[in-house]
Amino acid sequence: MDLEDTAFRLGVPVEDVERVQRLAGDRPSAPLPAKADAPGMLERLAVRPDDAAEIMAGWPDPDSPLWTPELRWLLDRSTALVRADLAGFDWLPPGPVLPRDRGPAWRHLYVYAYLALVDVVTAYHREHGIADAVSWVTLADLGRNLAVDRRMRGEGWPVMQSWLTLHARGGLYELGRLQHQRGDTAIGLHIPESGPLTPEAVAASLDEARAFFPRHFPEERYTEFSCGSWLLDPQLLEYLPEESNIVRFQRRFELEPYEEPEGLDADEEALRFVFRTLTTPLDQLPRNTTLQRAIVDHLKTGGHWRWRKGRFPV
Numbered sequence: 001m002d003l004e005d006t007a008f009r010l011g012v013p014v015e016d017v018e019r020v021q022r023l024a025g026d027r028p029s030a031p032l033p034a035k036a037d038a039p040g041m042l043e044r045l046a047v048r049p050d051d052a053a054e055i056m057a058g059w060p061d062p063d064s065p066l067w068t069p070e071l072r073w074l075l076d077r078s079t080a081l082v083r084a085d086l087a088g089f090d091w092l093p094p095g096p097v098l099p100r101d102r103g104p105a106w107r108h109l110y111v112y113a114y115l116a117l118v119d120v121v122t123a124y125h126r127e128h129g130i131a132d133a134v135s136w137v138t139l140a141d142l143g144r145n146l147a148v149d150r151r152m153r154g155e156g157w158p159v160m161q162s163w164l165t166l167h168a169r170g171g172l173y174e175l176g177r178l179q180h181q182r183g184d185t186a187i188g189l190h191i192p193e194s195g196p197l198t199p200e201a202v203a204a205s206l207d208e209a210r211a212f213f214p215r216h217f218p219e220e221r222y223t224e225f226s227c228g229s230w231l232l233d234p235q236l237l238e239y240l241p242e243e244s245n246i247v248r249f250q251r252r253f254e255l256e257p258y259e260e261p262e263g264l265d266a267d268e269e270a271l272r273f274v275f276r277t278l279t280t281p282l283d284q285l286p287r288n289t290t291l292q293r294a295i296v297d298h299l300k301t302g303g304h305w306r307w308r309k310g311r312f313p314v
Ligand SMILES: CC(C)(COP(=O)(O)OP(=O)(O)OC[C@H]1O[C@@H](n2cnc3c(N)ncnc32)[C@H](O)[C@@H]1OP(=O)(O)O)[C@@H](O)C(=O)NCCC(=O)NCCS
Pocket: 190, 191, 192, 193, 194, 195, 196, 197, 198, 228, 229, 230, 231, 240, 243, 244, 245, 246, 247, 273, 274, 275, 288, 289, 290, 291, 292
């Protein structure tokens, strides 16, 4: 196995390939579901028809000409890399960001890895007594993210491919309105794009988590809920009304002193979540909602958004 040659053929830095080799070693991979079962599985994972069609078209059949030896190696080792960290709850890139314009095998390689891990992670869920309904609602974030990626014309995927390894390792659960990420002493809260963030829905989701974690992970002790987000930037208070859901969500948290986050640009995050584009000029972005106007006006007057971390007791 010549790692330099593999990296060259994949169009990625050799260090990225070395990392996959190092973390996956010869650990076990996992097989893809049977192709005949895939459409049903994609539907359960809320994958929209246009994305499902692409995924089926690129399916890694043993004789598919789309799948070069390097791509097959990466799919196998990336699956092994994520599987090796089953039960882990830190962010984990499953492998290098691949060029996306080379067809569905390249574009969806990490989706195939995710599909291969569905059986592994649902078995892990069952060992922890987690209901099927929670497993599938959690894993169906795949479909939601693929749809976002399509809206973003691929600009979203590098973040999303790492994000989805949380789901595939049993590190994160969708309980009602929020996603809850296991941690050392804090449950990390994430807010999917799934309708308004009403205080009632948030309260119900927190209550679910208060029951879920002691029941299914009794060896873990959580003392706090935490969140890191552009949504917690108090500068938003200057623009949003008191009764807005975002402001009411912010009020739950005690903020940590501001520290510049490493490798994360809050202006980019705000654009990602409010406009689902990172490259459209500010002048061409829509101004339909209070928040859209706030994000753009703040940036145009030279301001910057901040990614803030906060917490409150369980
Ligand atoms: C978090 C979220 C659900 C809040 O939406 P919400 O419950 O409508 O929030 P608010 O009540 O505070 O909205 C206040 C105003 O901002 C607008 N707004 C809120 N979120 C918006 C978004 N993502 N895009 C555009 N406008 C948005 C609302 O329409 C409202 O404007 P209006 O009064 O002119 O209609 C929503 O922003 C969202 O889906 N975000 C994407 C996911 C995300 O950001 N997750 C966090 C990742 S770190």
